[in-house]
Amino acid sequence: MAYEPWQPGMVVTASRLASISPTWQSWRPTWTTSSGLHLPSYGEATVDCAYAVSARTVYWRANIVFAANTNFGAGADGSDNWLFSLPLPAPSLIESIGWIDLHASGTARAVARARMITTGSFGLEIASGQPSGAAISNTGLVDSVSPWTWASGMALRGGGQYEAAA
Numbered sequence: 585m586a587y588e589p590w591q592p593g594m595v596v597t598a599s600r601l602a603s604i605s606p607t608w609q610s611w612r613p614t615w616t617t618s619s620g621l622h623l624p625s626y627g628e629a630t631v632d633c634a635y636a637v638s639a640r641t642v643y644w645r646a647n648i649v650f651a652a653n654t655n656f657g658a659g660a661d662g663s664d665n666w667l668f669s670l671p672l673p674a675p676s677l678i679e680s681i682g683w684i685d686l687h688a689s690g691t692a693r694a695v696a697r698a699r700m701i702t703t704g705s706f707g708l709e710i711a712s713g714q715p716s717g718a719a720i721s722n723t724g725l726v727d728s729v730s731p732w733t734w735a736s737g738m739a740l741r742g743g744g745q746y747e748a749a750a
Contacts, residue, residue, distance in 0.1 A: 611634055640750065642671060650737065
């Protein structure tokens with residue numbers, strides 16, 4: 585049942601409650617790049633992502649741990665930014681839809697803003713330095729060499745929310 589705002593006199597039914605009660609579902613984001621060149625692939629990475637919908641609000645979470653055979657889009661020069669598909673499309677572009685921890689190791693971590701690039705995808709905009717206070721030299725949107733050269737064991741972890749298209 586599609587979401588319909590509550591109106592006076594409406595009766596509580598199982599289907600009405602289901603339309604506003606979040607139920608988490610698995611989701612495997614399609615991973616691509618802004619140019620479509622140097623395409624990455626998960627390989628045997630752990631991709632534990634899910635989303636839930638309440639009314640028209642989509643809540644999402646992601647935990648991606650890269651593996652030895654993950655392809656990060658090698659050959660990219662730092663201008664072919666990563667894009668991840670949304671679980672459901674949005675009605676329009678929304679600047680910020682959440683936050684992701686970019687985890688390399690120990691103190692090699694940073695925070696990225698999940699920024700909607702199209703109504704069906706988001707990129708990761710580097711939004712911090714490292715916890716040690718060290719600056720990050722490769723800034724902008726995350727790609728195979730920003731904020732660092734990605735490798736096995738590194739991870740993306742976070743979540744957020746946005747409005748789904750009707």
